[in-house]
Amino acid sequence: MIEHNKDLDVFRADVSKWLKENNPKDPGFILPETFMEVGTDQQFEFLRDWQRKVYDAGYLGMAWPTEYGGGGMPQIYQDVVNAEMAKQRVPFVPNTIGLNWAGPLILNMGREEDKQRYIKGILNADDIWCQGFSEPEHGSDLGNAQCRAVKNGDDYIVNGSKIWTSLGSYAKYMILLARTSTDGDNKYAGLSFFLSPMQVDGIEPQPIKKLTGEYGFCQTHFIDAHIPADCMIGAQGEGWQVAMKTLMFERGATGGQAGGLSMMDINMGDVLELAKRARRNGKPALDDPLIRDELVQLLIEERSNRLMNVRAKIPALNAERPNAISMSGKLRSSELKRKFTQFALSLQGANGARYVSAAAVDGGRWQRSYFNSFSATIGGGTSQIQKNILGERVLGLPKS
Amino acid sequence: MIEHNKDLDVFRADVSKWLKENNPKDPGFILPETFMEVGTDQQFEFLRDWQRKVYDAGYLGMAWPTEYGGGGMPQIYQDVVNAEMAKQRVPFVPNTIGLNWAGPLILNMGREEDKQRYIKGILNADDIWCQGFSEPEHGSDLGNAQCRAVKNGDDYIVNGSKIWTSLGSYAKYMILLARTSTDGDNKYAGLSFFLSPMQVDGIEPQPIKKLTGEYGFCQTHFIDAHIPADCMIGAQGEGWQVAMKTLMFERGATGGQAGGLSMMDINMGDVLELAKRARRNGKPALDDPLIRDELVQLLIEERSNRLMNVRAKIPALNAERPNAISMSGKLRSSELKRKFTQFALSLQGANGARYVSAAAVDGGRWQRSYFNSFSATIGGGTSQIQKNILGERVLGLPKS
């Protein structure tokens, strides 16, 4: 073990050095916080180029098989890279759906030809992926997807609409959950899962303006779009199971993600740093006893989340409800972020009312972050639904 | 108007003087806060005697008709008495169900003989009343009452059980909601309402120990109890409507109550006064900036409640949702009381952990008050149900 650790330390130093030397300079425009907020071509190209550079250096997909473009190394190396990227706060790698959702899924249950076809393009950002789960009318109720895929010769003909397709305008592929049957009394059994091409007649991603005033999402319309039948992954009618497996990968519960940083981190450390220099009512914000207490409360909450995630890995300390911590991760982190970004405005006195501009504190980053925080408290099952899930699946309470 | 006000001022001075001279001395034992907490004979007799004295002085039921024992005066005189009693913090008058629920109901829809029979005894505390609405298995779901009353000659034979019958051991009468029919698909239509005697074979009030450690409630068992059929008020099957009317009287929305003080008032003024003399962590509690801010928040909330109740009387300022304020009264006041009594413990440092005893701050009144505060957040429809009611009946949202 010591020998191994020593290697890792050397490796960590190498990574650290490479990142320091290659971390791209401030592009002169405001960067998005996650792949869901890529609103301009400029932003997209900057981030795509960065991902390519990271991959070319060998720091992405390190634990994925070499035959498809991965590094074939133990996961621990990728973990080191991820940690160093977070530590140095380099930009994130934008092909998130490919790296964390589609890639692990294809490696896990795709055919050999799928792996050959898709994996490398995911890693080097040649092929951007997007996600087609949610629909405009059914928000959190994924199982009720109505987007219709009807078998027609060697194709499926797709009609309907998907929403929240981040990078939709840039994507070459979509992981698509569509309804191939309306029979049976189980709505889940009628769903199938596709690795769908996006550059097909009848698939039209239409950018949506977010509450921040920026773009970043699409609504994707399907109008008699022909998708080759062999794009289906899993059997017809097994789409729900495949989607659930995909979400397991997304949540990182089972490993398998390609790695890399997937978002610009904002945490309580940043809020504290802001509190130390911001002025509230003309005085240092940190002088105010109520501000101090709110900061302490938020720091405790952040610490709680971190310690929970550590404890989750110790089975003897999770005997009673083994899934409580992992199943609450999104709820806890997203609600905390909403709270602390909202709180950050109150450190700024009257300037809390500014928005993205040079005159605003930190260029208005906090106001924008607060608005963007709703993407996580709403997307992937709202916080309200997360609490249902905890109540029902973890505590065993009856359905609402 | 000025003439009238002058009379009132003279009257107020008289009342004030009388109360000062007749306010009973500290009995040397801890008094209950409301009629729901009368746990000992000593407490009961002390309060009953006090009510009798108030009535004999002409200060109770002042707006009720003289022919039944009331004062026959305008309501404003009783209002003055109530306000003075509250101001001087005299003990409360304990026959609450009689004075505020049964009495107004009988005067409103009772037969002449009912009025002759019951009203005076309510006022002079000769006849204590209790309430039989809730049942052990159906808490807030009054309409689902299962206590059965079956017609048998000139009687109804009652079987079942009622809970939360305060003063049950002292009561001569009960207002009883019982099921006279199980037919029909509307559970409400099977209910009838009785002015039931309590000293009848087969009616057995059994005292219940409260979370405070004291007594004050009963569970009342009915085992083949014969109640004269002419005790029914309203027609058979109209019990739900009568009960709803009774609850309107209880809430004071329509007036008609006999008056007098119905509880020992504890308010934010008392908490503030406590904060001024209590020591938290060895220092004056009021020196602590977090304590100060919590106090301010609670004082604002108390003020909000008061101002809402004032505004509720101005139709032009309640055009959109005329019932919002009145229908939320119990929720607002009971939750505030729970909050501020709980907070009061935190003013006492380590002594917050004491309980009713000489060594405790204010004899442990605050700890007991906090525990007792749940009677109002639970009784008469839990706070959770109150929010349903606001959501559904005031905001027009669909049923849960």
Place this chain on the structure above:
Amino acid sequence: MDSLIEFSEEQSMLLDTATDFCNSRSPLDKVRTLISTEKGFEIDEWNAMVELGWLGITIPEQNGGLGLSMADVVPIVEAMGRQLMGSPFLTTTLASQALIHGGTQVQQNEWLPKIATGTIATLALQEEDGDWDLHNLSAIGSINNDSIELTGKKTFVLDAAVAELLIVSISLQGMPALVCVPVDAIPAKQIQRETVIDETRRCYEVNLEGVSVPRSAVMANTCFDVIQRASLLLLSAEMAGGLASTLNTIVEYLNTRKQFDRLIGSYQALKHPAADILLGLEAVRSHVYHAATIYDSGDKAAIEAALHMAKATASEQFAFAGDRAVQFHGGFGFTYDCNAQLFLRRALWSQYQFGDEKYHRQALAPLLLD
């Protein structure tokens, strides 16, 4: 004993008129259209308000106004808040309050009749550090013979681009002072639009460099107290209106949108917070109309307390409602198309003008506790 809340026939009529006016003149579609315009309001609406006499409500009759009280402005501002109207009405009314209570006879005679007939005026009080205490000033006036040379910057100056008069706070010989600055005295390029979170508002940074006013521009009375009180009253009233519409927006969606085959309003996770918002609204409106009722009573301590409570409650409840409005609209709430963001943005803007809830609670502590 007078009632804690009184509401006159006059106020009631003003509330009805203003509600009708704002509903018809400022539907949310139009609010959205105006967001993309430079001025942020339409001159027709402004003229209609002038026509209705609203600009002159608190202006004395001898200056061409109606000589009524601030309590009569409250229902109008509440109605405007409901429709998120981005009108210079608020700031012009506050400027006229400053003139009435702080202006010299000459200043009053010059400006008040103009305002009553539609001249826009505004206040330039805030500075870059976002200090809510109006006494802390870095903008300075230097006396130079008969004129005063100004330096420094003012921020969050509402509607400065269309105002004819700016009432500017400066430090003059070490003391705070207010000066009347006609917009002509400021080079146009020194009035720069600011990006604020509420897109229905127009705020400007005003650079005072090189601006010179005659000594007679100094106001007779540096009436920060009056301005503060008036601002808290009207801002809180406007927030009460915004909060009411936020609740309506939520309720409408909860009664329309289905998830898992049920109207989402049937879920207590949404219904109960909606009830909480309702109670917040009822509280805020009560504080606002109480503050309006006692506003001219002369009982300073009671007025201060009432206004701090009104703004504290309004800030907390409106920001909460705006936040929940976005959340409860789910995915749609995350879009610019959803009106929830309009309310959230307005809530945040209002929360951070003239002190947020923590600030006002801290101001209340000595009044209530000591």
Place this chain on the structure above:
Amino acid sequence: MDSLIEFSEEQSMLLDTATDFCNSRSPLDKVRTLISTEKGFEIDEWNAMVELGWLGITIPEQNGGLGLSMADVVPIVEAMGRQLMGSPFLTTTLASQALIHGGTQVQQNEWLPKIATGTIATLALQEEDGDWDLHNLSAIGSINNDSIELTGKKTFVLDAAVAELLIVSISLQGMPALVCVPVDAIPAKQIQRETVIDETRRCYEVNLEGVSVPRSAVMANTCFDVIQRASLLLLSAEMAGGLASTLNTIVEYLNTRKQFDRLIGSYQALKHPAADILLGLEAVRSHVYHAATIYDSGDKAAIEAALHMAKATASEQFAFAGDRAVQFHGGFGFTYDCNAQLFLRRALWSQYQFGDEKYHRQALAPLLLD
């Protein structure tokens, strides 16, 4: 990099053993029976714990103990907390910590072997004004030749009536000091039971008037810091256990009780707060086992912060859960028969011992912010 939380095989076995022990020895029926007894615990249980070696866990081997760490006591106390056991185990363990870190060689050799074999010892630190700062003392020791005469009163002395040794804090020549007082030195009538909110606890007021101890009773080290740390660790662990059972009690009722023909657990108004309590529990346990992990690391700042966080979180969450437990049991919750009150009372007792959440947050502020 060591993990923030480690949990050894040994701890895991202790947790299992203690859980079994407490479940079988301390069902809630029995807890209720013991409430009405004078001592509040059964000697059989105590002897069984001694038998298991629990009293000697942290006592050095040369004094007849196991020489293990406080981290090994944590799982035991957590298990006891789950069953609301009212045992002198907590206070005796804290007293032995005081002896280990503050006692003279003689005191250690005298008392530690006894404690390891079942002698009950306790701490007398608190005074009438409820001050959580242990340094502020009004109990005084006056030196009189070779003895020290004590005056003053100590409060909240756990299990004083059954303890053989009291470790008492006094002011001695103007400095805080700890003295070992055998119970024989105190007249029985000067040990009076106090009425505390948690009826499973036995607290006593100890009047020191006329009590005299030899100078050798003074401990070598006034180790308030050790006592404070140990108390926060074990109290928080016990609270984690109590909180876990509170949640279980709530969940069981929500899965049993029907209202309006539905199990009440199907209502989000109850389900969501239950989920909140679950998350509170997971947080508290995480803080507790983190604090246990680093307890002996020597990193003082980290240990202090971890303990303040553990107690702050435990106080807030347990009090919230206890309050909600009563509320969610509806009418039944209002009765003494319902177990919700047992948990609420325990929660409140624990919240106000050694500082509540506000106190610990205030202690954290300089550690985290400055």
